[in-house]
Amino acid sequence: MNLNNGKILDRSRRAFLKWSAAGAAATPFILYGRPFLGLASAQEAAGELIIPTASTLDCGGRCLNKVHLVDGVITRISTRSAAELNPAMPVMKGCVRGRGYRKYQYHPDRLKYPMKRAGKRGEGKFVRISWDEAIEIIARKTKEITEKYGPDSRFVTVGTGVTGGSTVYANLVKRLFNCHGGSLEYYHSVSMGNTAAATMFTYGASNTGNSMDSLLHSKLILLWGHNPTETIFGHSNFYLNQARERGCKIIAVDPRYSDSAISYADEWIPLLPNTDSALMDAMAHVIVTENLHDKAFLDKYCLGFDEEHMPEGIPAGESYLSYLMGVKDGTEKTPEWAEGICKVQANVIRRLAREYAMTKPAALLSGWGPQRHSGGERASRGSAMLCCLTGNVGRLGGWAGGYGGVARPFQNGMPMGKNPIPHKINIMQWTDAIEDYARVSPAEGLLDAEKLNAPIKMLVSVSGNYVMGQNPDLNATKKLLEDESKVEFFLACDLLMTQTCQFADVVLPSTTSFEGWDLASTWNSGAYFILSQKVAQPMFEARHPYDWLADVAKKLGVEQEFTEGRTQEEWVRFLLDETRKKHPDVPEWEVMKKQGIYYFKYDPFVAFKKQIDDPGANPFPTPSGKIELFSKRLYDRSDPQVPAVACYVPAWEGPADPLAAKYPFQVIGWKNKHRDNSSFFNHPWLKQVAPQCMWINPLDADKKGIKQGDLVRVFNDRGALMIRAEITGRIIPGVLAIPTGAWYNPGKDGVDMNGCLNVLTTMRKTPLAHGNAHHSCLVDIKKA
Amino acid sequence: MLTLKSRQQIAFSDVLKKVTCRERGENFVRAVAELCSITAMRAWIYSLGHALTGGPPDSGFLPRIAHDPALAVLAEDMEPVARVRAGITACLRDPRTMREAEEEYARLYVGPQALPAPLWESVHLDPEHLLFGEITLEVRRYYARHGLSFAGRRTEPDDHIALELEFMWRLAARSGALLENGGSGDALASFVSLCNAQRDFLETHLLRWAPQSFALQLPHAHTDLYAGLARLIVDFLPSDAVLLAQLSTSPVNAAGKPCRKDRPANPRLGQPVGRSSAKLHRRTP
Structure with missing residues (x-):
């Protein structure tokens, strides 16, 4: 910068003169665009509030989170202190996941607005729409598809993102459908079915x-x-x-x-x-x-x-x-x-x-x-x-x-209503029910019907990354969903842009457990519930699924049946009251808000x-x-795969399968400390807790010329992924282990870059339960 | 090339000399008018930044900006503004360009895919890189000190780029309004104090993150509208800080009020720090 440059002085002088001459200085100050700031109202209390609450994620624990609020902002999350432990009633305290919830609540990538697909399905192009438009599209598509194919063409898929309380978000959609002719439901838990x-x-x-x-x-x-x-x-x-x-x-x-x-x-x-x-x-x-x-x-x-x-x-x-x-x-x-x-x-x-x-x-x-x-x-x-x-x-x-x-004992759950559709498919049959519904038979797991009346035409995923995350054989699933003539409408609702959301036609921003009410409990190996309190307003334009579903219900003419005149909070108050009828010492709402927890007391149970x-x-x-x-x-x-007594039978895609000649390694996943299923995959702290890498025994690594930290291609006939090698004696030779829940991220050649195991796993069903066999998976590896 | 930075600096310091003179003569009046127009120009740029970062291009403000003579004036000397202007003109002329701009706005400012650069101060600066960080509350308190608040703060952070730019616009507009009646002694003192507030907000907030963040956005902005805007934010904010810094080290600020016949400035107060300001000071009576 040369302050003595006369030319510059002259030109700047001219610019200002021009500016003045143009009348710009005289024009009033104009704020273009939408104003955000207004005159401040009275000064708000700046003190810190501490509110006991809990998440409703799919974690087997249920830790007491204490949310520290300053002027409506969650500034910190603490948990039960050691001093507060009652050994007779050991309420859990937050682990690294629980203590990191703030990072999820305020994740900059949170879905902020309703979106509709703008490009081809799965291409990742979306445009922002209003809630009114979103509700209109959902109601219209629901009506169209129901008229054309019947209510059992509607399918709500696994939504384990919110299952830790009385209100499973995905089940709210089933409740709506139950008020409107029902839907095709699944049975079987992919965790333990x-x-x-x-x-x-x-x-x-x-x-x-x-x-x-x-x-x-x-x-x-x-x-x-x-x-x-x-x-x-x-x-x-x-x-x-x-x-x-x-x-x-x-x-x-x-x-x-x-x-x-x-x-x-x-x-x-x-x-x-x-x-x-x-x-x-x-x-x-x-x-x-x-x-x-x-x-x-x-x-x-x-x-x-x-x-x-x-x-x-x-x-x-x-x-x-x-x-x-x-x-x-x-x-x-x-x-x-x-x-x-x-x-x-x-x-x-x-x-x-x-x-x-x-x-x-x-x-x-x-x-x-x-x-x-x-x-x-x-x-x-x-x-x-x-x-x-x-x-x-x-x-x-x-x-x-x-x-x-x-x-x-458990607290009362949100009533689902009755599904007029009696038959159910195994969760492993949902892709069959899309691709070729005639293939869905009792022999393959269909319950209470000889065949399906219709293919799945409307797919709904709320708080779940199952469709394009935990479902086995994702490359096959991807192909299926890309065919827009098969699933005609795919609605997804979540907190973050998961790969499942990437394949949806309409994506809705959902709420965290800090943004709604619920009664949150441990898995059945625990013994208490916590009032999960609404401590924050839904971020940006996020809405609780109950609220937008109530709007859809109105358009479908079943608002009263769906809501029974209750708000989301009123439902949870109602569930607490119903629980009090069975367990009279459960405190009332206002007491629960302060006390947070109710512990079921019972003698050791055998x-x-x-x-x-x-x-x-x-x-x-x-x-x-x-x-x-x-x-x-x-x-x-008479199925040799399921003998009458528990005995060893060589497993398909196990080490004795002839396929092992081509793919000599078994790969297994495990549910890990840094995620709840696929929740927290993009959580900055938890990424550091355990990087996404593949365990391999030093003997195997030597054989394959793989060194610690090498990028390795893991592949079979169903797909391939890239992942770093963690060479460790913590795994038996012949076996590779990759943490589950990585978000599927196919590169240009279709190879997954995040280490998402389910590009490799099979959709083949287990012989008795017709269930999932995620950990029976043969692969080979190559140093990349 | 004439950069905005040098131009502003020269102009502002030049004008400041005038308003520190003893006589409220013709020079003084001209100087206040110039100060007024510089302030208006600064405010206008903040307004432009606020509008473009705060909403999609099809929300109706583009024709109004296009018809504002200030756009043409600033475009002549400021390359980023010229690029924004070209972008606006193209959007208004060609629906396809408008659609491209809408898509780019969605990519850079809306989502649903991860945004290439953070739009919130706390995401950029807070040690946890989250929305609603401690910094967000600081920004909220900053607004409150100036009687302002964001009605949407329960659901959206107060430190979004559009809000911080709007805040700067509001302070600049307030300061500019003070000069409109010719700049009485008290008005000039308030003007200076508001300029100091702007400088402080820039230095403690906007400047610490926005230029870096929009430099990250630059490789992802392909339309004239948003590439120009990103460049404008990267270039303009530091230069505006320099401009405002001149003011706070000038005798105008030192005396708390401009020099008047009955109250000569005390040269010992507010020792200048910069080279140009030092010169300025020597010439001050």
Whole structure:
């Protein structure tokens, strides 16, 4: 800058003269565009408010969040302090996820306005629209599609983003549809559906879990594919810590040396995924041949252990014992036999079996990892079989195996209304129902109908990234959705622009748990609920799904049926009142607002205690009234994939599949500490907690010439992804592990760049539950 | 090339000399008029920035801006304004260009895809890079000190670029209005005080983030309208700060009031710091 430059002086002088001459100076000061600032009203209170609340994300815990508010802004989130802990009622405190909620609430990328698609579906082009226009489009499309294809062409998909309370956002859409002719619904949980289904065949019920405090009575705990340190199963961690401190031995059986194994386990027993049943069978073989089994228990409560306790009309040699001894196939299921399959050394199997059988009571906590396999139902039945073999069922400090859900009291949930459409598809059939609905049959999992009347034409995803995130085989799903003639209208509502939203026709900005009311609870392995309070107004133009659905209901002429005259807050007040009718000591609304939490008080609860204490009066709810180690219902199916007794069958896309010649590595996912499903994928803190990388054993890395941090291409016939290698002895050789929940991000050549496992996983359905087998997945790898 | 920076600086300091003279003669009147027009020009640029960052191009303000003679005047000397002007003209002439501008506005300012550059001070500056950071509350308090507030603050942060530019416009407009009646002693003192407030807001807020943020936006802005706008914000804010800094180190500010016959300025107050200001000071009686 040269201040002495006369020319510049002259020119600037001229500019001002021109400016003045043009009358600009004389014109009043004009503010173009929309004014935002106005005269300030009276000074607002600047003090800090601290409000107890909780999130409603799909986390198994439910921590007490204390929201610090200054002038309506959340400035900080704190949690229950150590001093506030009541060991009799251990309310959880926030982990790194809970403490990071502010980063989600105020994420600059939050969806801010309703949007409609402007380009081809999935192309990522959107234009902002008003809520009025959005409501008009949704109502019009709903009417058009319903008139043309019928109400069962409407499908609300998995929405696990908000499931931690009484109000599951996605279910509000189902409620609206139920007021308007119904919709096609799905059954099956992609988290635990296989084990829930299989456990029914053993016990006639799926809730096989005890209350978590019962673990304090255990002498030995097996964490079998169970990783509560990261998944947070209710109170598990509080009691596992105490059990460990009291000297209870804890053993982790897992392909990975998981965070839970690090936190609790005295011993880690790595095994190949998809081979759990072989290890279980060999353990059973040791227990039985060394006469360590609880014969009295088996004789009294169980059907099908030995030939003397078989249902009528079954030929000889079908009992579990006969299977173990190789009566029919000539192969005894010895530890040596299993070693070749599951890679656990025979002597380790023997030691594990003896220890489990001789330490009583022992809790074999079967996690939900081993059941998300193609042989997941067999593994689930196998875990229950071991619990029976050792007489740990119905016993304080023991565990019944299988699904493990706890039948504990809950607060009331938002009523869904009645769906006039009786039939349901398995969640694994939704793509079939779009692509070729004739393919959807009872043999494939359709319930209560012989066939579908219509394909899915309207798809709704609220608070979920399932469609283009957690659903297996995303490349196939992508192709399906790109065909705009198939799904005619796809509505998505979420907090952030997930890949699922990228494929929607209309995208709506949703609210966080700080922006609405709810009763938030732990998974069933916890014991309390927290009033999730509305502490902030919805950001930008975000609206609570209840509110925009009420507007859609009005357009559809069912407003009164949908709202019953209540606002969102009034519904939650109503649910609290209804809960108070069952549990009179639940406080009233105003007290809950201050107190935050209600803790259900009950004595240690043991599943099937009634049946064990007095079997005559309380038969198991199975056809035989006994625990069915042999299931005649399964026997009658004659499906070699689901034998009548829990036994090892080589799993498809497991290590024994011939496909392993082409794709020699198994890849598994795990639900991790830094995300809730795919929530928080773009959370800045949580990205640092655990970077998205692939675990690979040093032996495998050496073989493939892969070094720590190398970019690796992981691929099979379904797709490919790129990810950095984390070389670690924490995983068994032959197996790769990638944290689930990465947002699918296909590059130009269709290769996913975020490490989203589901470009590799298969849509093939499990044999019994017709469910998902995310962790049965064969791949190869190459250094990029 | 004549840059806005140098031009403004020279002009403002030049004018300031006039209003610090003892005599309220012809020079004084001319000087106040010039000060007024500089202020109007500054305010106009803030108004332009506010409008373009605060709403899509089809919300009706483009024809009004296009017809404002100030646009042509500023475009002659300020390249970014010239580019904005070309953008406005093209948008109003050709619906396709308007559509492109709308799409670009959506990409840069609306979403739903992640925006290439933050539009909120706290996202850029706050250690947590979030909306509604501690800085947002500081900005809110800053507005409140000047009797202003954002009605939408319960759902949208107060530190969006459009709001901060509007705040600068409001202060500039207020200061300009003070001079409209010829600039009495008290009015000039208030004018200076408001200029100091603008300088302070620039230095504690806008300037600390907006030029960097819009430099990040530049590679993503392809239309004349928004590329010009981004460049304008990158260039104009620092130069405006320099301009306002001159004022605060000038004798006008030092005395709290302009020099008057009965009250000579105290040269010891408000020691100037800059080279140009030092010169200025030496010439002051």
